[in-house]
Amino acid sequence: xxxxxxxxxxxxxxxxxxxxxxxxxxxxxxxxxxxxxxxxxxxxxxxxxxxxxxxxxxxxxxxxxxxxxxxxxxxxxxxxxxxxxxxxxxxxxxxxxxxxxxxxxxxxxxxxxxxxxxxxxxxxxxx
Numbered sequence: 001x002x003x004x005x006x007x008x009x010x011x012x013x014x015x016x017x018x019x020x021x022x023x024x025x026x027x028x029x030x031x032x033x034x035x036x037x038x039x040x041x042x043x044x045x046x047x048x049x050x051x052x053x054x055x056x057x058x059x060x061x062x063x064x065x066x067x068x069x070x071x072x073x074x075x076x077x078x079x080x081x082x083x084x085x086x087x088x089x090x091x092x093x094x095x096x097x098x099x100x101x102x103x104x105x106x107x108x109x110x111x112x113x114x115x116x117x118x119x120x121x122x123x124x125x126x127x
Contacts, residue, residue, distance in 0.1 A: 002042075005042075006039055006042065009035070009039070010035065010039065013031055013032075013035035017031050017032060029090070029091045032087060032090045032091070033087060036083065036086075036087055040083070054068065054072070055068065066114075067115060067118070070112075070115055071115075073111055074111050077104050077107050077108055077111070078104060078108060080104070081100055081101060081103065081104025081105075081107075082101075084097075084100045085097040085098075085100045085101045085104075088100060
């Protein structure tokens with residue numbers, strides 16, 4: 001079970017974080033960052049599988065590749081912005097975290113405009 005490995009690793013990192021947080025905050029921030037990156041790297045194979053699966057479904061459903069790639073970019077932006085925001089919050093930089101979240105939302109809206117236009121076009125053609 002992979003979640004057991006991930007949570008065990010996270011608990012070890014949490015233990016180290018608690019030890020160093022009082023004495024060396026710079027090391028505790030580094031531990032948080034390294035732990036987060038290692039967990040993401042551990043999940044990369046799963047993320048790759050999900051992308052391949054969605055691409056195969058899109059091919060079978062005859063969905064335009066532009067829409068699928070846009071949705072993938074939107075998902076990527078959401079996860080990366082959330083990941084970065086949480087790290088910033090852990091480091092005590094809440095104002096930077098909120099700016100990262102806002103940036104992610106604006107980029108998602110920007111990428112969603114062509115999809116919204118295609119949906120509106122389809123609705124107008126039906127009418």
